[in-house]
Amino acid sequence: MKNSKDDYYNAAFSHIYVEKAAWSHPRTKRILSHFPKASVVEIDHYKDVFCRKGQNYGLQHRAQNLILAVKTGTLIYRGSPVCQSFGNAHFYYASCMMNCIYDCEYCYLKGMYPSGNLVAFVNLEDIFSETKRLLSHHPVYLCISYDTDLSALEPVMGYLSEWEKFAGNHEHLNLEIRTKSANRSFEALKPSSKIIYAFTLSPQAVIEAYEHKTPSLAQRISCAADAMERGFPVRLCFDPMIYIKDWEKEYDAMLDAVSSKIRMEKLLDVSVGTFRISQDYLKKMRKQAPYSPIAQFPYQNETGVCQYPLRLSEQMERHMVLRLKENMPQENIFLWKEESGVFYE
Amino acid sequence: MLYLFAATHCEARPLIQHYHLKKDISQTQFQVFFHETANICLTITGTGMIAPAAAVACICTRHRPSAHSFLANIGICASNTEKNTVFLCNKITEEPTGRTFYPDMLLSHSFCEAKIITVPKPLSGRILEQNTSDRKEICLYDMEASSIYQAGSYFFGPHQMSFLKIISDNGDVQNVTPKLAENRIEKKLPEITEYLDMLQTIDRFEKQKADPKESEPEPLLEKLYADLHCSHAMRLSLRQQLRYCALAKIDYPSVIQNMYLEQFLPCKDKKEGKRCFEELKRRLL
Structure with a gap:
């Protein structure tokens, strides 16, 4: 007898949709071998499943399915002016997966994609070729885990180790791996100053309330400390900062926990920014999550970007920056500023 | 509410009896059976590709589904296998147009899964084994699923629609009698109703959760x-x-x-x- 509503839903990746074009790819076979019990459904094109109308993002996240596809068209994207470039002139991002196994209520992917299912593009070699073409013109700073969390999926997908091998052969390529995962995916990688691990951290109260299925703050801090220990440059992202009751106390407790385990002055840098999102994405999020306090917060719309009231966002960011400056040089603190047009997540 | 659609009365009869559904005499275009308290509405659509679409549109316009309602199409089908089981369809292809539709497969169930091809008229002659890529697949054939999906998608999301099929023949339609169709559904009624009851429980739970x-x-x-x-x-x-x-x-x-x-x-x-x-x-x- 079922005793919980969750019992009615399938486990993650119980169904795997495979594009005809991806069917014979060795990476497809390798990924499928991790899911011997999954029902595999052949599809013509990933958009036939991913872009259906009327999908329920929340329910799909409860029983997330995987789509294996071949990426065509644009393979590497120029970093949008709304993304933090950390001072890199040639800033790009690759989208080798779409969507994430984590279910953060504030995630912009909920407004960006019509589906909660996860798409993995198996033709990494095409993305590598495009990266090589860019490298023939100039150095490249490439974020490879923007629209997903590659580190969380590394045991199954193995994409990080392939990127590491590729980066090892290209001197002018710098990679950023952004994650909320506590997977020690870096243990299988050769430490390199060109591979930046960027951990997104939030107070435990925010994690419990809004960052569903993610590791705890303590686990993430411990993972970041280990990555530093192994010789990887580590970036901490206190971005997006989320407004909650007693936010000051909660963010202070988080910083205390971080500085007790991590030597802040040894960090590559940190980024700070309060939550902001495009009005179009927020509109979709509000429809999909009518009972989420984050989606329903009365944001101020500043030229198409919805954000906390100025007084509140300034107060939160100022507090965070002042606390960080106690332990690290100011030039290593990147603060999102509306005027510079820099925002992401 | 649970919206059930069956092509013929003989396919619907076991469900009508099980859920003690009463005929809605105000509905004249299609036979509709209701149970107010159980929140079930069963419609007999007729066979072919047009009538089921009309039936879904008619019933769902008259009784607007909520965000938590479910649609289930239950019926017999032809197949390239003899398997005596209930199939939940994970892929629906409309043969005349080649268009394919994918109901979400989010809920756990005890059925086998298969793809179904909706054809405009009954298949005659034995069905050949279908080969797709390098895999041999069970393939089902019916005359309603793609129409019900397409009409249903105006009212339901892909996570709200289920297509349950039981094999009646291998293309030798002349042997498919009303009695055989009814027996096939009746024999599998415990499994089918267990699934339908689960849909109703989820409907109730989500409705409570979303209390405005x-x-x-x-x-x-x-x-x-x-x-x-x-x-x-x-x-x-x-x-x-x-x-x-x-x-x-x-x-x-x-x-x-x-x-x-x-x-x-x-x-x-x-x-x-x-x-x-x-x-x-x-x-x-």
């Missing part, structure tokens, strides 16, 4: 609009503000009450209303 009383602070709104001399934009902003407070469990009624006690409210004109609204927002966050 929890998040809509309606009773306060009208008085506040008037006392703040709200413009349309202010009304929307205030509604959003209080909606957030209700969800974030902020004690907004006390904040508002204090503003009345401190004589910020009611305001005498629009100008004062705007100032008061800013003060209210400041106090709520």
Whole structure:
């Protein structure tokens, strides 16, 4: 007898949709071998499943399915002016997966994609070729885990180790791996100053309330400390900062926990920014999550970007920056500023 | 509500009996059977590709499904296998157009899964084994699924639609009698109804969870609009503000009450209303 509503839903990746074009790819076979019990459904094109109308993002996240596809068209994207470039002139991002196994209520992917299912593009070699073409013109700073969390999926997908091998052969390529995962995916990688691990951290109260299925703050801090220990440059992202009751106390407790385990002055840098999102994405999020306090917060719309009231966002960011400056040089603190047009997540 | 669709009366009869459904005599275009308290509506669509689409559109327009309702199409089908089991369809291809549809497969179940091809007329002759890529697949054939999916998608999301099929033949349609169709469904009734009961439980649970009383602070709104001399934009902003407070469990009624006690409210004109609204927002966050 079922005793919980969750019992009615399938486990993650119980169904795997495979594009005809991806069917014979060795990476497809390798990924499928991790899911011997999954029902595999052949599809013509990933958009036939991913872009259906009327999908329920929340329910799909409860029983997330995987789509294996071949990426065509644009393979590497120029970093949008709304993304933090950390001072890199040639800033790009690759989208080798779409969507994430984590279910953060504030995630912009909920407004960006019509589906909660996860798409993995198996033709990494095409993305590598495009990266090589860019490298023939100039150095490249490439974020490879923007629209997903590659580190969380590394045991199954193995994409990080392939990127590491590729980066090892290209001197002018710098990679950023952004994650909320506590997977020690870096243990299988050769430490390199060109591979930046960027951990997104939030107070435990925010994690419990809004960052569903993610590791705890303590686990993430411990993972970041280990990555530093192994010789990887580590970036901490206190971005997006989320407004909650007693936010000051909660963010202070988080910083205390971080500085007790991590030597802040040894960090590559940190980024700070309060939550902001495009009005179009927020509109979709509000429809999909009518009972989420984050989606329903009365944001101020500043030229198409919805954000906390100025007084509140300034107060939160100022507090965070002042606390960080106690332990690290100011030039290593990147603060999102509306005027510079820099925002992401 | 649970919306059931079956092509013929003989396929529907076991379900009508099991759920004690009563015929809705006000409905003349299609035979419709109801159970008010169990919240089930079963429609006999007729066979072919047009009638089921019309039936779905007709019933769902008359009884608008909610965000938590489910649609289930239950019926017999032909196949390239002899397997005596219930199939849940994970891929529906419409043979004349080649279009394919994918119902979400989010719920756990005890059925086999297969793809189904909807054809415009009964298949005659034995069905050849279908080969797709390098895999041999079970392939089902019916005359309704793609029509029901397409018409249903105007009212339901892909996570709300299920297609349950039981094999009746291998293309030798002349042997498929009404009695055989009814028997096939009847034999599998325990498995089918277990799944349908699960859909109803989820429907009830989601409905309770989404009770608007929890998040809509309606009773306060009208008085506040008037006392703040709200413009349309202010009304929307205030509604959003209080909606957030209700969800974030902020004690907004006390904040508002204090503003009345401190004589910020009611305001005498629009100008004062705007100032008061800013003060209210400041106090709520």
